[in-house]
Amino acid sequence: MELEWFVYLSLILFSIGILGVLTQKTAIRILFSVELILNSANINFVAFNSYLQSTTSGTVIDQYMGWVFAMVVIALAAAEAAVGLAIFISLYRNFREIVVANIYELAESEEDE
Amino acid sequence: MAEAEKTLEIIKAFTGDSTADSMILMTAAIVLIPMVAAVLLIAIRYIEVRGKLQVSPLRAAVIGNLSILLSTGISITVLSMYFANYVKGIQTPYIEASWEFIAGTKLEWAFLIDPLSAMMGALLGIIALMIHFYAYDYMRHGEEEVTRFFAFLNFFTGSMWGFIYAGNLFNSLIFWELLGVSSYFLIGYYWYKPSASAAAMKAFLYNKVGDVGFLVGIFLTYGKTGGDLSYTHIFELIHKGELSASTLAVPAILIFLAAVGKSSQFPLFGWLPEAMEGPTPVSALLHSSTMVKAGLLLLMRNFLMLYDVGGFEAVLPDVSIPPAAIITWIGILTALLGALMATTSTDIKRILAFSTISQLGYIASAIGAGGLSPAFFHLISHATFKSLLFLCAGAVIHNLHHVQDIREMGGLYRHMKWTAITMGIGLLALAGFPFMSGFVSKDAVILSIANSDIPFKEGAQAIGLLTAAITAFYSTRMFYVVFLGEERYDKEKIVPHASSKLMLFPLITLASLVVIESIWFSIGLIAHLAELELPEIFLFEGFLGNMFGVHTPTDGALQGIIYSTIMVFIGMGAAIYFYKINPNARESIRSSLKFFEDFINNRFGVDIAIFWFVDHVALPIGNAFKTFDSVVVDGLVNFFGRTASLAIADFSDQFDQKVIDGIVNGSAYSIKYSVQRLRKLQxxxxxxxxxxxxxxxxxxxxxxxxxxxxxxxx
CATH class of the missing domain: 1.20.5 (Single alpha-helices involved in coiled-coils or other helix-helix interfaces)
Known part of the structure; x- marks a missing residue:
């Protein structure tokens, strides 16, 4: 397999993720989109790892470096999901909704000239 | 007398002649030693004033005397070296050395040794040493500031030596002004007395008139000599014929004006009697025997500017050259007026001051008449006997607890015999008693006038002889009134006693000097009259003439001696008649000539005229300038200052408010406006x-x- 196919796949996933972040209204869906972005990065890690293995002779540690990064990213995503969901619950308790477009407490108040 | 031609010979020091080198260095030491001592004494005085130290009068006097002793020794050494090594026949070279003062100009520190400076330096040394010695005993009683006194006295002596050995007009001017300043300090020594400080101011201002003349004269000379003011250069130019007395007439008259101020000649003599406010040693040293001679010395130094000289041969002033005739006539007038004022004065020191004016007039008239050697001759004898007279007068005043009026003296002979004898010797010399030093030199002066070419020389000669009679009159009167007759002082307060030995030592030394001079000069006179062949040193006047290269014809010498002897005896006889034999006749003459006496006591209205001139001419002109300054100049300045500076200030204010503030406010406003839009994005x-x-x-x-x-x- 050529490297570029994986990069295209990663790019597509990344773009879908960005689009999701920009367009989705609810916090849950935005979290999903972030997961997509993270996973596109994971694909890149793994793909470049095997690509570099085939072209250069690395040490034992180099051989698994991309995989290790991918694992770290998966763990990060899991942690993020946990924290994010906790935030959402807290958000829902306070505002009774999780549509982020409707929550703008930090907005510049009009009368505050 | 030798009639060989004198040539101009200039020896530059530091060009191989080691004797000349050492002589120049010695003159520098002569000038510097008293100056350094003066600075040291002033430093001590400063510490004294700060209260950290009290120096006894004796120590200050020792410092002052030692420095003068050292310098005097060196000056006598210079004199003897000069005459031993350089004087050959009538050839007397000028030894000079100069150091650059301002780079690129001819303004230099220059020393010049010639017969004039060598002899005058040694003479000053001897007199100054005696007076310094005397001053300690005179000043130590009741005076706490002996340190200051000796500092200024040393400063004066150093300045005078500097003036004597100065090698160019520029240096002469510097030391001339230092003399004026030291004179000011010493006249105003008793500064807490209003009369003393006024006298100091008067002396300073009268001298200033002459100083301005001197300065302008130097400027004019500077232009004519191509920027080189050294005496030898001027002499060379005159010698080569590139300059002549007729082109130098104006500077010569201006330099004579300087001499008029410093040597108290006719219009400006008013300061000298007032200068007697200073302590008596000061009067003796500055205002009779040395400092007032500075002006005459300056004239002698520049004598080639006064006469038309064809080389260095025998010189007679040309009638067409005004400076010489002017000098003679002013001099002889001063001599007469000074003598007249001395006859009516009753202050012992002022009598001597007026007598000094009179004798200075004699010397000046001799210089004008071309008699340089008679002038220097009389200068030497006058310096000796006048310092002696002042020291004697000081001893009398000291003894009588600062009584100066001769009417409150009298009969002092039996109390202070030695003072009376020494003063008698001095007064005989002053009076011109036959074969005293003053007689011989005064005779030479009158003879030089008689043999000159000035206009109405017979009149000048007659005035000179008349003045000789008046001099004899007031000298005898002074001796009689002070030392003989009844005792008129306050006997309850004052107990006269013999002067202390410290005071008598200088008196006797100077008196013996006068006697030696008298014998020496008389031998010369007799040898001249009898046409004896003696070593040149005995023919003192001719010897001086050889030194200066100026010979005065001596026609009618015997006649002149007979005339002046008759005049002296008339004067002395009149004094004895009016004061001892027939005092009533004196009183009747006095009452009939009251207006004349008042006229004399008012100093012939000269001072009044000067004050009138200052009040009615000088001050209005000054006030007019002051008004012009305060109204026109200040007005213009204020006008331009106000309008222009206000306009500029307004403009900059507007610029500040409109442009600078505009930029600052505008940028702030625009940022605020854009930020108000941008914050909507938040x-x-x-x-x-x-x-x-x-x-x-x-x-x-x-x-x-x-x-x-x-x-x-x-």
């Missing part, structure tokens, strides 16, 4: 923030891609 919606973030990253990538191709992702 809407609190997380999605919008994310959009801006993506947009920003996209733009960054685009920028990197466009400008830094290597970082491009696509």
């Amino acid at each position: 809407d609190g919606i997380v999605g919008d923030y994310a959009k801006f973030m993506i947009l920003g990253i996209g733009m960054l990538l685009l920028v990197f891609n466009l400008f830094f191709g290597k970082l491009a992702l696509f």
Whole structure:
């Protein structure tokens, strides 16, 4: 397999993720989109790892470096999901909704000239 | 007398002649030693005033005397070296050395040794040493500031030596002014007395008139000699015929004006009697025997500017040259007026001061008449006997607890015998008693006038002889009134006693000097009259003439001696008649000539005229200038100051308010306005923030891609 196919796949996933972040209204869906972005990065890690293995002779540690990064990213995503969901619950308790477009407490108040 | 031609010979020191080198260095030491001592004494005085130290009068006197002793020794050594090594026949070279003062100009520190400076330096040394010695005993009683006194006295002596050995007009001017300053300090020594400080101011201002003349004269000479003011250079130019007395007439008259101020000649003699406010040693040293001679010395130094000289041969002033005739006539007038004032004065020191004026007039008239050697001759004898007279007068005043009026003296002979004898010797010399030093030199002066070519010389000669009679009159009167007759002082308060030995030593030394001079000069006179062949040193006047290269014809010498002897005896006889034999006749003459006496006591109205001139001419002119200054000049300055500076200030104020403030406020306002628009973007919606973030990253990538191709992702 050529490297570029994986990069295209990663790019597509990344773009879908960005689009999701920009367009989705609810916090849950935005979290999903972030997961997509993270996973596109994971694909890149793994793909470049095997690509570099085939072209250069690395040490034992180099051989698994991309995989290790991918694992770290998966763990990060899991942690993020946990924290994010906790935030959402807290958000829902306070505002009774999780549509982020409707929550703008930090907005510049009009009368505050 | 030798009639061989004198040539101009100039020896530059530091060009191989080691004797000349050492002589020049010695003159520098002569000038510097008293100056250094003066600075040291002033420093001690400063510490004294600060209360850290009290120096006994004796120590100050020792410092002052030692420095003068040292310098006097060196000056006598210089004199003897000069005459031993350089004087050959009538050839007397000028030894000079100069150091650059201002680079690139001819203004230099210059020393000049010639017969005039060598002899005058030694004479000053001897007199100054005696007076310094005397001053300690005179000043130590009741005076706490002996340190200050000796500092100024040393400062004066150093300045005078500097003036004597100065090698160019510029140096002469510097030391001339230092003399004026030291004179001011010493006249005003008792500064707490209003009369003393007024006298000091008067002396200083009268002298200033002459100083201005001197300065302008130097400027004119500077232009004519091509910027080189050294005496030898001027002599060379005159010798070569590139300059003549007729082209130098104006500077010569201006330099004579300087001498008029310093040597108290006719219009400006008013300061000298007032200068007697200083302590008596000061009067003796400055205002009779040395400092007032500075002006005459300056004239002698520049005598080639006064007469038309064909080389260095025998000189007679030409009638067509005004300076010489003017000098003679002013001199002889001063002699007469001074003598008249001395006859009516009753202050012992002022009598001597007026007598000094009179004798200075004699010397000046001799210089004008071309008799340089008679002038220097009389200068030497006058310096000796007048310092003696002042020291004697000081002893009398000291003894009588500062009584100076001769009417409150009398009968002092039996109390202070030695003082009376020494003063008698001095007064005989002053009176011109036959074969005393004053007689011989005064005779030479009158003879030089008689043999000159000035207009109405017979009149001048007659005035000179008349003055000789008056001099004899007031000298005898003074001796009689002070030392003989009844005792008129306050006997309850004052107990006269013999002067102390410290005081008598200088008196007797100077008196013996007068006697030696008298014998010496008389031998010369007799040898001249009898046409004896004696070593040149005995023919003192002719010897001086050889030194200066100026010979005065001596026709009618015997006649002149007979005339002046008759005049002296008339004067002395009149004094004895009016004061001892028939005092009533004196009183009747006095009452009938009251107006004349008042006229004399008012100093012939000269001072009144000067004050009138100052009050009614000088001050109004000054006030007019002051008014002009305060009204016109200040007005213009204020006008321009107000309008122009106010306009500039207004403009800058406007600029500040409009432009600077405008820029500052405008930028602040525009930022505020744009920020008010931009803050609307802060809407609190997380999605919008994310959009801006993506947009920003996209733009960054685009920028990197466009400008830094290597970082491009696509």
